[in-house]
Amino acid sequence: MDCSPWINTSLDLNINPRRVHEEVPKYEVESNLFSLGMSLRKPSAEEESSGALVEELKRVSAENKKLTEMLAEMCENYNTLRYNLMEYMRKNPPADNKELSPPMKRKSEFESSSNNNIHCNLISTGVNNNNNGNSESSSSDEESLSCKKPPAREETIKAKVSRVYCRTESSDASLIVKDGYQWRKYGQKVTRDNPSPRAYFKCSFAPTCPVKKKVQRSVDDPSVVVATYEGEHNHPHPSQMEPTSGSNRCRTPISSASHSSCAPTVTLDWTKSKSSSSDSSKNVTINPKIDTPEVVPQILVEQMASSLTKDPNFRAALAAAMSGKMLHRN
DNA sequence: CGGATTTGACCAGCGC
């Protein structure tokens, strides 16, 4: 059954829903003419039956119009749902972030700092999820950091940890995440669960700044660099002190530098612009071309949405499933 | 020449 015109039109509705109402009926009429071909091939056999056929045609056309409206409504609901999902994913990174985190943490990683709480920040959209660990979304990080430690040990854990995901050129092996601060590399290690080396950095902007950073490419996606920050800067953001200096600092927007404070502020350098998915981008408030921090979950959501909406097979399958469902109900 | 980076050695935590 060749229903591609209907499918293509129906999915274009995602971009411009009004087109559907204008164009779909025409295709539907044609399609129904094809489907009624057996009857239409014998118009002269019984003239009285032609009237019934016309009535049938009108009825089917009206039904198709109704289905089209329902489809458009479903598409709108789908877009709304997708938008809500993106918002949710942005605020609540998925549990498979664990895959990007080391399988086990050692207490030495935290003993040198000086707070009283674990403070896991997952920076997702340029605003820290600074929920003091009370949200479910932070549980994955908290688990990875503390699940193997007794409660008494947890009380001594003090470092503020945040994780940032940055897409870079796959060919770029520099492991540099330009966040506006000055870092001195003091070590590099190849870890067991990731073939790409992990680089260790200390904040060199202030001699007494205790912040450390670990940078390693994602094992799943080499184009994604995972930067793990530990500790809190005890100095202002360099861009606040030297607004006109440094190639790194000029990439840091003042807005992110001026936000409250103790949590690490990160500006990612998007050296690889993502494909412009017109339909998905309209639902996303963040433009990937600007220096705005993002995290893998949102990247994945956008890429998934973009790839799905561009995939003809997915569109056909979605349209077939939706039309089949609706036809079955009628 | 001074600062940053590299890299092998060393240390400490953890599981067996």
Add this chain to the structure above:
DNA sequence: GCGCTGGTCAAATCCG
């Protein structure tokens, strides 16, 4: 206790 692993140190090297 031993081996594995992640994290850190520091001498060597690089670079502007």
